[in-house]
Amino acid sequence: MSGPASVRFEDVTKRFGEVVAVDSISFEVEPGNLVTLLGPSGCGKTTTLRMIAGLELASAGRIVIGGRDVTALPVTARDVAMVFQSYALFPHMTVAENVAYGLTVSRVPKAEVRARAERALELVGLAGYGARLPSELSGGQQQRVAVARAVVLEPDVLLFDEPLSNLDAKLRRRVREEIRELQQKLGITTVYVTHDQEEALAVSDRIIVMNQAVIAQEGTPRQLYEEPASRFVADFIGDANLVEARIRAVENGHAQVEAGGLGLQLPARGSAAGPALLAIRPRSIRLHPEPREHAVRVRVDKATYLGGHMEYEVEAPLGPLFVVDLAVDRPLPAGSDAWMTLAPRGVTLVPA
Template sequence: MTIASKAASVSFDAVTKAFGPVVAVDQVSFRVEAGSLVTLLGPSGCGKTTTLRMIAGLEMATHGRILIGDEEVTSLPATDRDVSMVFQSYALFPHMTVLENVSYGLRVSGLAKQEVGERAHDGLELVGLKGYGDRLPSELSGGQQQRVAVARALVLEPQVLLFDEPLSNLDAKLRRRVREEIREIQQKLGLTSVYVTHDQEEALAVSDRIIVMNQARIAQEGSPRELYDEPADLFVADFIGDANLLDAEILSLEGTEALVALGDIRLRLPARGLETGSVRIAIRPQAITLQTEVQGESPRGVVRKATYLGSHIEYSVETPIGELFVISGDVARPIAKDSDVSVGLSQQGVTLVGS
């Protein structure tokens, strides 16, 4: 016997959730395709967790429609929705063994004892915890406890699996390993998963698509690469990874291409529907190169800070176009503080984002 997937799509149609005068989610519409992992990403208070809880039926929408597959579930309680959630706190029963924790939802569903045992053992094997069934949660590491919580949700074979900040209690190395395990299981089983986090790197690593939320609304939706390379506005540019946000001017347009003045630098960039005049430009730290030799008419700068971080060096560079945050992978040739440098820009990672 193996754990099966009954993956179903999730659709929000103009969904609003208000708590008295406070609107936590405002006219939100999106669709999560069956078998995909979509992340709700945004700062605290943006509405992402409330959105997740409305999928689960733990909060009821004030307006709009919610569908799981072809069934409208807007007014259905959590008990009548085929959804499982993995919580930030793991929510394991401390007095029960690992196997008893994983079996709990199956037992209360009234399944036969043999099937409960088979599915619970399959769940533990799937998350790499075969042989841990007799241990108590207190005898496990944080990463192992989180995997028990994932197994407990998986064995219920839900149409939709929800993750509410599942890695926030783990240290950096464990977060990376457990997120890879979650993604591998999701893809192996073809699960429909909705994942909430405020960690941009985590979202980029696990998602088929990302929905960025800000102030109760969707700021932008797209693949990780689309959001990183083509942010819709200043908020998304600054929130998805680091970005230098600088003043610029579109001098002229030729088809879909813009001639842009960034101080004394002239760039040709996709216009992205913008008109001539003042704009803002987002430059990723990795898109900037620094040279200690003079490079033609490249703008000059002065290194004000250099921070060695093992795999890369972070620089703060004072230039005529503004202070630049630069990430360089060239750790073998560090540039000393107060050095004069030439500043270059690559084509990738430089984007117009409006004024």
């Protein structure tokens, strides 16, 4: 590995017969960054990843890795390594043999193979596990073996295809932290595919949201969460209540907004006076058992206790809303009335 490499797509399209899986997309992954391709099933994210790897060849456009045009090059001519969703470990080989496999078939000297495999296992926290078989490991440990097998090749670019989908929720959180820590320690350029928005927010330097074969929005996790560029992104990233509102006036980049009896002042984000769409995050809604100034009355339709927080479905003048409330010590019963205000953050106008 000569150092972190950039990855650049220039108007890349991929067709399968009459089906356009990826439609003229352009983006760049900066050297040493972890960028996530995020979107629903069928949006084109995995096809994009496979084109970086060379497992699929682009129908049009140009792919550049580390300044080298690799558009027409096969897998073997690209210095990339992929961690697959299924792990794809050889069951009859030991952990050490699995990790060393790529080096062995490349005819690297045996002493170097052994040393690099041991170092890779140590990096992923599996020192001393080399003699075991994959069947003797937990799902999380198998995932780490798959990562070690990719890292040992010292690639310019590391690719992850839905790497945590086979793990339970608690283990997913731990392994995603391990992957992020390892990526930062190695400083390796990484492209990561998932459909899980929380996972993407947790691990990424930047996120590319894809929908229907095109890029819907690109930015940092905070930008995508706080400044969604469309209804789709607002709804897909982090959940949002999307409600109709009206902009009364725009002045100095700020909009005077009215929504269901609530008056708000928000960044205009290019919007003009007239009908508008408002995205309200569930944690930005405050419910109060007693009336208060500048609050609107709502009806609690459903209340669910989830240990660390309450989830409510309420009927408000803005329409039906989903609410996440940390005040578990004073739950509001279903069927009761409450009064609603909005927090300063987590409420944004969505550009038309």
